[in-house]
Amino acid sequence: MNEQILLLKTMLTSSSNINVLRHSDDKKKRSMATGNIIGFGFIYLLLAMYTGGVSFGMSYFGLSESVPVLPATIIFALSFFLTLFKAHGILFGFKEIDLLMSMPFTVKNVVSSRFLFMYIENLKWTLVLSFSSLIGYIIGGRPSALSVIIWVVLTFFLPVIPMLVAALISALVGGIGAGFKHKNIVLTILTFILVIPLFFVRFFIEDTIKNNKIEEVVTGSADAFSNASDFIPTAKWFSDAVNDHSIPAIVLIFAISITAYEVFFFVFSKFYKRINSKLSESHTSKAKIKDKDFRAESVVMSICFKEAKRFTGSVTYMTNIGMGAVMSVVFGIAILFINVNKMISSMAGVEVDLSSVSASLVVPVLVYFFTGMVPSTACSMSLEGKNYWIIQTLPVKMMDVLKGKMLFNLFLFLPVGLFATVMSCISLKANFVEVIVALCFTITANLFSTTYGMLVGAKNMQLDWENEIQVIKQGRAVASYLLPNMLGTMFIGGGAVALGIAFKILPITIGLLSAVYLLLAILFYSRLNRQMLRN
Amino acid sequence: MSVLKIENYTKIYGGNKKACDNVSLSVESGDIFGFIGHNGAGKSTTIRAVVGVMDFDEGTIEIDGHDVRKEARECKKVTAYIPDNPDLYENLTGIQYLNFVADAFGISQAERKEKITDYAKRFGIADALKSLISSYSHGMKQKVAIIGALIHSPKLLVMDEPFVGLDPQAAFTLKEIMHEMCENGSAVFFSTHVLDVAERLCNKIAIIKKGKIIANGNVEELIGERTLEEVFLEAVKDE
Ligand SMILES: Nc1ncnc2c1ncn2[C@@H]1O[C@H](COP(=O)(O)OP(=O)(O)OP(=O)(O)O)[C@@H](O)[C@H]1O
Numbered sequence: 167m168n169e170q171i172l173l174l175k176t177m178l179t180s181s182s183n184i185n186v187l188r189h190s191d192d193k194k195k196r197s198m199a200t201g202n203i204i205g206f207g208f209i210y211l212l213l214a215m216y217t218g219g220v221s222f223g224m225s226y227f228g229l230s231e232s233v234p235v236l237p238a239t240i241i242f243a244l245s246f247f248l249t250l251f252k253a254h255g256i257l258f259g260f261k262e263i264d265l266l267m268s269m270p271f272t273v274k275n276v277v278s279s280r281f282l283f284m285y286i287e288n289l290k291w292t293l294v295l296s297f298s299s300l301i302g303y304i305i306g307g308r309p310s311a312l313s314v315i316i317w318v319v320l321t322f323f324l325p326v327i328p329m330l331v332a333a334l335i336s337a338l339v340g341g342i343g344a345g346f347k348h349k350n351i352v353l354t355i356l357t358f359i360l361v362i363p364l365f366f367v368r369f370f371i372e373d374t375i376k377n378n379k380i381e382e383v384v385t386g387s388a389d390a391f392s393n394a395s396d397f398i399p400t401a402k403w404f405s406d407a408v409n410d411h412s413i414p415a416i417v418l419i420f421a422i423s424i425t426a427y428e429v430f431f432f433v434f435s436k437f438y439k440r441i442n443s444k445l446s447e448s449h450t451s452k453a454k455i456k457d458k459d460f461r462a463e464s465v466v467m468s469i470c471f472k473e474a475k476r477f478t479g480s481v482t483y484m485t486n487i488g489m490g491a492v493m494s495v496v497f498g499i500a501i502l503f504i505n506v507n508k509m510i511s512s513m514a515g516v517e518v519d520l521s522s523v524s525a526s527l528v529v530p531v532l533v534y535f536f537t538g539m540v541p542s543t544a545c546s547m548s549l550e551g552k553n554y555w556i557i558q559t560l561p562v563k564m565m566d567v568l569k570g571k572m573l574f575n576l577f578l579f580l581p582v583g584l585f586a587t588v589m590s591c592i593s594l595k596a597n598f599v600e601v602i603v604a605l606c607f608t609i610t611a612n613l614f615s616t617t618y619g620m621l622v623g624a625k626n627m628q629l630d631w632e633n634e635i636q637v638i639k640q641g642r643a644v645a646s647y648l649l650p651n652m653l654g655t656m657f658i659g660g661g662a663v664a665l666g667i668a669f670k671i672l673p674i675t676i677g678l679l680s681a682v683y684l685l686l687a688i689l690f691y692s693r694l695n696r697q698m699l700r701n
Numbered sequence: 702m703s704v705l706k707i708e709n710y711t712k713i714y715g716g717n718k719k720a721c722d723n724v725s726l727s728v729e730s731g732d733i734f735g736f737i738g739h740n741g742a743g744k745s746t747t748i749r750a751v752v753g754v755m756d757f758d759e760g761t762i763e764i765d766g767h768d769v770r771k772e773a774r775e776c777k778k779v780t781a782y783i784p785d786n787p788d789l790y791e792n793l794t795g796i797q798y799l800n801f802v803a804d805a806f807g808i809s810q811a812e813r814k815e816k817i818t819d820y821a822k823r824f825g826i827a828d829a830l831k832s833l834i835s836s837y838s839h840g841m842k843q844k845v846a847i848i849g850a851l852i853h854s855p856k857l858l859v860m861d862e863p864f865v866g867l868d869p870q871a872a873f874t875l876k877e878i879m880h881e882m883c884e885n886g887s888a889v890f891f892s893t894h895v896l897d898v899a900e901r902l903c904n905k906i907a908i909i910k911k912g913k914i915i916a917n918g919n920v921e922e923l924i925g926e927r928t929l930e931e932v933f934l935e936a937v938k939d940e
Pocket residue numbers: 714715718720738739740741742743744745746747
């Protein structure tokens with residue numbers, strides 16, 4: 167069998183839920199695996215319904231020319247970001263590396279099979295997105311058979327280029343960071359430095375669109391995507407290929423994907439061993455132990471410290487979970503310079519005048535999207551992994567362990583959330599009541615995300631993972647946190663904001679929302695307390 | 702009163718695999734109790750239930766008079782465990798890990814300083830304690846795990862194949878510490894495949910075969926004129 171396929175097949179089997187279902191008799195493991203499959207299936211279904219619906223709507227209103235750009239853009243952006251945040255953990259420092267390198271595989275095959283593994287994982291939702299959009303497109307727009315065929319075939323190539331760019335970045339970052347003493351920190355900072363400007367590209371695109379005055383929301387989103395295609399080459403080629411059956415566009419997608427793949431892995435494999443072995447070296451110290459090294463702490467603080475070390479010890483953990491904290495800081499600084507009125511108008515799609523309502527109260531809700539995205543508590547239990555025996559054999563209350571973990575999450579997100587909130591209050595010249603409500607909201611919302619994350623994290627503990635990515639990005643706990651929190655914030659938070667603006671009662675609606683978060687936080691906390699007492 | 706008392710312990714993995722079947726044994730204060738058996742016999746499965754990292758189906762396990770399932774915290778306070786694979790927090794330094802354990806057991810600053818410095822010197826690892834655990838060799842991790850286990854002067858020390866990977870000097874030190882503990886009224890319960898060590902070190906031995914205890918008692922009575930190796934090979938031979 168082809169080396170690459172053999173490697174890939176082994177990776178896929180060792181990490182898939184289906185394998186557990188087929189070979190394990192353990193009922194608990196089996197039901198967890200089933201739960202995983204159902205949970206992710208549900209998310210895919212929602213995604214499919216959404217993109218299918220939008221594509222149908224656009225085609226139906228005679229905008230079918232603009233439909234292909236939609237999935238192509240989303241696939242580009244998502245493939246890029248998702249790969250960027252897991253490439254490091256997949257490409258470097260995996261456990262089987264010594265074993266694989268000792269076997270007669272070429273470095274290129276070992277490394278590229280890891281990439282192909284990410285590609286296959288990525289393909290799951292790429293196909294869901296693309297094909298659901300295609301169905302909407304077919305029903306609403308009645309395209310030619312050739313267009314459909316081109317769409318289907320090219321879909322498989324769409325994620326390749328963005329994923330390769332992400333892998334390239336992560337290889338470069340790895341290469342640069344490998345030489346440093348505190349590698350993980352350097353690697354994480356480098357990644358953020360590269361990623362954060364990209365978020366502003368998005369704002370920049372949005373800004374250029376909004377200056378063109380929009381008539382309708384539908385045309386607006388169509389415009390947004392056709393405009394995006396100027397920035398995203400694969401989206402443009404895909405669109406030209408499907409709409410005009412353009413041969414050059416088709417050839418470009420094929421040729422660039424394949425050439426870039428071959429060239430990247432040819433070069434990367436030459437440097438791979440050096441980078442990887444540098445990355446796996448840990449810092450040693452010859453320093454003598456001093457009295458302060460023996461300082462006694464309370465159990466909760468001690469756990470919190472350990473949690474902080476766990477966080478800073480992993481690039482994957484830091485980039486994925488820390489992203490929200492970094493974004494809040496960036497947002498807090500940016501808010502001093504951007505016109506919030508304009509931004510909110512552009513997000514809502516209609517001109518709103520915020521000068522007479524308490525606009526400073528809208529910002530904390532936006533900030534919560536960052537600080538509450540994924541709390542560390544949602545994955546920190548699972549991240550104990552093979553070390554879980556330590557906690558199990560120590561005579562500490564389980565609740566103290568959880569308290570330490572929750573405390574760490576608050577240390578991570580509360581200060582940055584408060585920073586962004588205060589900045590927005592300054593920038594928007596909030597009055598006393600508004601400042602108090604804004605601060606209350608930020609505090610209670612973070613208490614909510616911390617306790618809710620902890621609850622699902624403790625309930626969906628997954629200890630037998632091979633790679634951190636499995637719990638941080640694909641974990642059941644994270645999945646069961648992400649969706650309810652996001653939808654909840656979108657509908658309830660969005661509702662509170664809309665009502666507040668419409669009736670000029672923002673301090674009241676946001677105040678009520680804070681009360682709801684506080685109540686939920688108390689509820690979750692006491693529920694955790696009760697559950698832990700039983701154990 | 703026994704320090705460790707296992708009665709009719711049965712563990713079934715995944716609903717159908719009986720890994721331990723009606724295991725009973727007891728470890729008294731001052732005992733060094735060796736637990737031997739072939740690969741997959743059920744040693745780790747017994748040990749993991751004793752220290753509370755794994756749940757089980759039937760039977761009772763008591764440590765110092767407390768039930769490990771009902772009074773888990775009381776049991777953990779007097780027990781120490783060293784697993785077969787010393788998976789420690791890789792992102793902490795050795796000293797940070799030991800401090801963490803000391804915090805969990807509520808050990809005072811003065812006491813932890815004395816214990817850690819003393820044991821670190823005896824195991825020759827004092828110079829490495831400020832380095833990250835991820836930079837340690839297998840044996841170094843094991844030494845840190847052992848020191849962590851001894852910090853709170855446990856009444857019962859439970860170890861799963863503690864001698865694997867230790868250098869001769871460290872193995873000697875560990876045996877010395879086991880003797881010291883027993884003189885102070887504690888007890889040691891450990892699994893091993895090194896039969897001559899077990900024969901010389903232990904005063905009691907149990908042999909487990911396919912999840913069942915097939916021999917259990919004082920070393921002299923058990924082996925008589927033969928060696929432990931002969932007894933073991935005879936005992937586990939398939940009928
Ligand atoms: N997590 C598990 N799930 C299912 N079966 C298991 C699990 N762990 C152990 N077993 C089974 O239980 C039996 C006893 O295993 P155990 O690990 O206790 O053996 P052991 O005596 O410690 O062996 P060794 O000397 O190899 O360490 C084996 O048959 C093994 O296959």
